[in-house]
Amino acid sequence: MGEALKPGAVIGILGGGQLGRMLSVAASRLGFKTCIYEPGGDCPASHVANFHFQKSYDDEAALRQFGESVDVITYEFENIPTSALDILEALAPIHPSRRALEVSQDRLVEKTFLRDLGLEVAPFANVESRDDMDAAVAKIGAPAILKTRRFGYDGKGQARLKSADDATAAWEAMEGAPAVLEGFVEFSCEISVIGARAQDGQVACFDPGENVHREGILHTTTVPANVPARLRTDAVLVAGRVLNALDYVGVLGVELFVTPAGLIVNEIAPRVHNSGHWTQNGCVIDQFEQHIRAVAGWPLGDGSRHSNAVMENLIGADMERVAALAAEVGAGLHLYGKAEAKPGRKMGHVNRISPKG
Amino acid sequence: MGEALKPGAVIGILGGGQLGRMLSVAASRLGFKTCIYEPGGDCPASHVANFHFQKSYDDEAALRQFGESVDVITYEFENIPTSALDILEALAPIHPSRRALEVSQDRLVEKTFLRDLGLEVAPFANVESRDDMDAAVAKIGAPAILKTRRFGYDGKGQARLKSADDATAAWEAMEGAPAVLEGFVEFSCEISVIGARAQDGQVACFDPGENVHREGILHTTTVPANVPARLRTDAVLVAGRVLNALDYVGVLGVELFVTPAGLIVNEIAPRVHNSGHWTQNGCVIDQFEQHIRAVAGWPLGDGSRHSNAVMENLIGADMERVAALAAEVGAGLHLYGKAEAKPGRKMGHVNRISPKG
Numbered sequence: 001m002g003e004a005l006k007p008g009a010v011i012g013i014l015g016g017g018q019l020g021r022m023l024s025v026a027a028s029r030l031g032f033k034t035c036i037y038e039p040g041g042d043c044p045a046s047h048v049a050n051f052h053f054q055k056s057y058d059d060e061a062a063l064r065q066f067g068e069s070v071d072v073i074t075y076e077f078e079n080i081p082t083s084a085l086d087i088l089e090a091l092a093p094i095h096p097s098r099r100a101l102e103v104s105q106d107r108l109v110e111k112t113f114l115r116d117l118g119l120e121v122a123p124f125a126n127v128e129s130r131d132d133m134d135a136a137v138a139k140i141g142a143p144a145i146l147k148t149r150r151f152g153y154d155g156k157g158q159a160r161l162k163s164a165d166d167a168t169a170a171w172e173a174m175e176g177a178p179a180v181l182e183g184f185v186e187f188s189c190e191i192s193v194i195g196a197r198a199q200d201g202q203v204a205c206f207d208p209g210e211n212v213h214r215e216g217i218l219h220t221t222t223v224p225a226n227v228p229a230r231l232r233t234d235a236v237l238v239a240g241r242v243l244n245a246l247d248y249v250g251v252l253g254v255e256l257f258v259t260p261a262g263l264i265v266n267e268i269a270p271r272v273h274n275s276g277h278w279t280q281n282g283c284v285i286d287q288f289e290q291h292i293r294a295v296a297g298w299p300l301g302d303g304s305r306h307s308n309a310v311m312e313n314l315i316g317a318d319m320e321r322v323a324a325l326a327a328e329v330g331a332g333l334h335l336y337g338k339a340e341a342k343p344g345r346k347m348g349h350v351n352r353i354s355p356k357g
Numbered sequence: 358m359g360e361a362l363k364p365g366a367v368i369g370i371l372g373g374g375q376l377g378r379m380l381s382v383a384a385s386r387l388g389f390k391t392c393i394y395e396p397g398g399d400c401p402a403s404h405v406a407n408f409h410f411q412k413s414y415d416d417e418a419a420l421r422q423f424g425e426s427v428d429v430i431t432y433e434f435e436n437i438p439t440s441a442l443d444i445l446e447a448l449a450p451i452h453p454s455r456r457a458l459e460v461s462q463d464r465l466v467e468k469t470f471l472r473d474l475g476l477e478v479a480p481f482a483n484v485e486s487r488d489d490m491d492a493a494v495a496k497i498g499a500p501a502i503l504k505t506r507r508f509g510y511d512g513k514g515q516a517r518l519k520s521a522d523d524a525t526a527a528w529e530a531m532e533g534a535p536a537v538l539e540g541f542v543e544f545s546c547e548i549s550v551i552g553a554r555a556q557d558g559q560v561a562c563f564d565p566g567e568n569v570h571r572e573g574i575l576h577t578t579t580v581p582a583n584v585p586a587r588l589r590t591d592a593v594l595v596a597g598r599v600l601n602a603l604d605y606v607g608v609l610g611v612e613l614f615v616t617p618a619g620l621i622v623n624e625i626a627p628r629v630h631n632s633g634h635w636t637q638n639g640c641v642i643d644q645f646e647q648h649i650r651a652v653a654g655w656p657l658g659d660g661s662r663h664s665n666a667v668m669e670n671l672i673g674a675d676m677e678r679v680a681a682l683a684a685e686v687g688a689g690l691h692l693y694g695k696a697e698a699k700p701g702r703k704m705g706h707v708n709r710i711s712p713k714g
Contacts, residue, residue, distance in 0.1 A: 028378070029692065031694045048405045048406075337385065348388065
């Protein structure tokens with residue numbers, strides 16, 4: 001396998017949540033060991049990993065020890081402190097690259113990157129001051145949505161503007177954080193593509209799924225997406241373009257709005273993605289294994305879909321439905337081992353499969 | 358779920374090999390923690406478990422500590438010392454039950470149990486002395502096969518008799534261990550059924566697979582088995598009968614010979630079984646999760662098959678083929694994380710799936 005990691009090698013994973021947990025399981029399937037770096041104790045990923053550094057991201061000695069004890073480093077979230085990456089990159093290869101992180105950590109950089117690539121994005125404007133805000137509203141119009149440039153997820157760090165009158169309230173909701181004003185896009189549905197790129201440049205994408213959100217959090221992903229075949233192809237081509245432009249290694253999630261004028265890229269995530277969880281029960285090789293294969297220098301696996309699938313997230317009190325879900329025919333249940341089912345917290349998901357027909 | 362274990366509960370597993378490893382992964386999927394008891398260090402199961410007691414089976418204090426820190430106990434091999442079970446059963450429920458272990462630990466007890474259940478088995482006779490050997494050969498005839506009553510696996514502890522002249526050599530090969538002489542069965546193929554029984558008596562079986570052995574070790578399992586539908590149904594009924602007779606909780610493997618006169622039971626294994634590994638890529642719920650569900654008091658899952666499958670074991674030097682296997686379309690690779698690829702050692706397996714048609 002050339003420079004591919006051999007079974008027995010150690011894969012370091014930054015972040016110990018459910019994505020790290022499912023990456024660890026996928027790594028074990030290929031005979032790799034995993035080492036989790038996560039400040040929190042009893043974290044989901046540590047339950048199924050060989051090693052757990054329960055250390056802070058500003059503990060330089062711990063970061064150094066971690067970097068020296070792994071053969072490659074990957075991550076399950078995009079907001080890794082730059083200072084930690086500076087230390088780690090001298091010690092082991094990091095996949096996906098820092099360029100992918102830089103692009104996706106900042107909405108302004110991300111939108112600019114996508115636009116410069118010739119992809120369609122919502123109209124946007126940088127907002128770093130109250131004056132910027134007025135200029136942005138004048139340029140973009142309303143309705144619009146103001147989003148913090150960094151650290152937003154699951155609908156957090158966002159404020160909607162129904163009209164220009166909401167500009168002050170929206171700006172104040174950012175609490176001084178740099179933001180981006182995005183024009184409101186009239187879309188019929190959201191789809192996403194989970195793409196993967198190997199170290200030799202090989203690209204493979206899973207079939208696009210159709211996403212439904214509730215209260216800003218992904219609720220279901222349905223595969224195949226109920227959109228014309230032409231748009232499914234377009235979506236895959238968009239993912240391929242982003243993967244190649246970033247010289248990307250690993251799995252990337254691309255969220256797209258379906259509009260009468262075609263696809264508009266909403267955002268990209270340089271990691272395995274919630275909307276790709278269906279692959280665990282719909283494909284021979286799931287997104288987690290695909291990611292591990294890429295970062296380990298292995299060939300990508302066969303991501304073709306053997307079944308149709310609907311993934312449903314289990315959030316907070318949905319855990320009360322576990323007994324019923326466990327008895328459901330055709331349902332694959334995946335729980336994350338989190339102790340407390342807080343409102344809005346992702347506790348697990350269920351993949352319902354049916355024949356491809 | 359009544360007395361079902363809640364996510365977060367700890368499942369104790371005796372034995373840390375690949376079966377324990379894949380049981381741990383399945384347990385994590387349902388939100389359980391796992392605790393492995395295994396004297397060997399760096400064992401396959403410990404890589405994906407929360408806890409590992411690296412202690413001997415005669416360490417009473419360690420066994421006690423293990424028993425007190427888990428909510429239920431199961432195992433991945435049938436030769437657990439009775440003294441260890443005596444200590445553990447006072448501390449936590451053990452599934453499958455000791456009766457299942459007693460039956461499967463001793464070939465004489467096993468064959469007698471199966472025969473008394475009205476199932477067809479090969480003719481057999483107990484051999485505890487040189488005199489018994491002569492009586493057994495006179496009763497059973499030749500060709501025949503002499504097997505130690507206990508601790509045999511993968512063709513070990515067996516001696517073939519082509520004629521009565523081989524009796525002395527066969528007896529001496531047992532080195533004084535009690536044995537059973539079994540009449541040679543002319544069979545067209547071997548099939549196996551992986552059955553499961555829940556705590557409420559619910560029974561579910563996976564589709565029977567057809568097994569091919571090489572040098573006494575399972576080489577491939579093909580599903581569906583290429584035998585008449587009637588025999589596949591018979592096989593499932595045999596498994597159901599054994600499960601109910603033992604008031605069994607968990608997954609059980611039943612190996613059967615297909616003969617012109619119908620099915621003959623070869624042996625049963627009170628655990629997940631190598632010939633059930635195909636379920637990982639052929640079903641929504643695999644044999645490992647089915648076992649965890651049963652021992653945790655959950656309902657059994659949907660074990661229906663969405664694809665055809667051929668499982669191939671990777672033994673010793675087969676590891677040199679990993680690079681090629683990783684690039685194969687339709688192939689799910691599963692490696693066990695064992696450091697050394699010794700001849701005859703099970704290092705992993707590959708599941709090749711194809712549409713059910």
